[in-house]
Amino acid sequence: MKTYLPVIGVLGAGFALLAAALPLAGSHPLLAAVVFVFGTLVGLLGEAVVRQRAAVARALEGFGAGLTVRTGLRGLLLGGLAVAAFGDDHGTVVLVAVTLALVWLSRLALQVLVTDAVAHRLSPVSWRNLEVPGVVRNPPLAPALLGEGQRWISAATLAMVVGVVVPLADGPRAAIAIASAVAGVVCVLFVVLALVDALRARNDTPHEKTVDLLADALRDLSPEALFYYSRPEAIGYIANVWMPTLELVDRRVVVLVREPWNEPLVSTDTLPVVMVSRPGDIERVVPPSVRIALYPSNVATNNHLLRLPGIVDVFVGHGDSDKGGSATVLTRIFDEAWVSGPAARDRYRIADVGVRDEQVREIGRPQLAEIHRVAAPLAEDHHGDDGQGEWDYTVLYAPTREGFFAEWEYSSILSQGRVLLETLLAVPGVRVLFKPHPGTGTDDPAFGDEVDSLKDLVAAAGHPHEVVTGSEGLYSAFNRADLLVSDISSVITDFLASGKPYVVTHFGTTSAEQFRLEFPSAAGAYVLMGDGSDIAGFVQDARESDSLSEERTRTRAYLLGDQSEDPVARFDRAFDEAVSTWGRPVVSP
Known part of the structure; x- marks a missing residue:
């Protein structure tokens, strides 16, 4: 409540000044004009603050003092000023009253019409x-102009303020007629514009008919698979991890998004993207041709599709890592969990969360096709020159976001990030790339x-640090880096595909050896402990001897599995294998 009081005080002061001007209008008209103008300016200041908060x-709406009420009260006070100043001129008073009523009613009409549209x-x-079709x-119609309609109506009110106070300051009374004409034109223009737009919106296909026509279009398309995306927050990277791969598979796939705020965040120019916000519409639009559904996220709204019979439900996640959330009891509700390699299978077995071994299918990481492979990092020429600067070695620091729970906290941002970066920036010849997780700060500012x-x-x-x-994908940054520094996350799993050395942060109390046992993805990594200042020594070892090369190769095989087959072809084949294993008879809608 304390945060509201200053704003309410400013608004109240504005109204008090407006009211104070009324008794002055007869005896001291110029002073009344000054006080009323000052009160109007104070009110405008208060309204500007309200718009920001x-x-x-x-x-204020809850207290019955919303914008419409406040505007009406200011109109009444302006009308009162006109009566006090020009009470002997019946025509002028009526003109002011009618115009102010028109302005107030226009504001209401504009709000109703825009809301209806x-x-x-x-x-x-x-x-x-x-x-x-159909x-x-x-x-x-003119959305930018209509979006500013209420402000234009407010400007009409200000025109009337000017029209009334000008005669009080010994100006011509004709100013009132001019102001009334301007206010009337503005109000009528916007109300007519909003009315036409509302009528156009009413000519759109009704919602229920639209759902039916969408269902018909999807039935005609006959997709084999759905990619089901739902998140409570507006975030797209979880879905976009899979878009390039799904665009390459040899089958019809539809992306089904549940929230209107996430639909535009899904990046694909070829796959059909359908947004269905109401749970009851899911069974109306999902065609019987769908045999398999992929889920990249564990959210409650998955149940809206999971309950439909005849579909094989597969959890694909959005990354393979040793994080606590990578093997949870929630995965039991799916027919299968598609994972990268043996490490993920063991992860479910060790976690003992009820996911049976036959539910886990190893498919590799088809997204990793765009990562450049390096067979012998020490033999590579790491020197770079972009015309603006030179460097001898490139280190990418790509930390993960904060954890959802304290026991799932793996981010080095607060514990090591600053010292780590300051140390790297001080190493001669090293270029530093910094790419934090896009969701950082969502749960902990x-x-x-x-x-x-x-x-x-x-x-x-400065340059060449960056x-x-x-706009640049993580894998593109991988291809520019010679060494990765990251936290326990899918970032290090994916980077293993490159064959290049990597560093994993550890700010706990256990030893590096125990840390590698607890997190198999770190088995082939340099483990950065303490405040992060030891990073310079790891960079030197990676550049000069690459002492963890053999262990890194074993770790890559354990996490990513067999990489001899084309990853997209392997992923595509998994669709048919899953349907063959778990497929059920299609139930007609």
């Missing part, structure tokens, strides 16, 4: 990369704040 706006356009389904969707600070640190070091932006 959604919680305050909600609180949005409601008719807010379909429970949407799609792209797919033709859905659906009529009229694009919004302290991690996000520290990432921003570390970005500033790398940026201040903060790798979201």
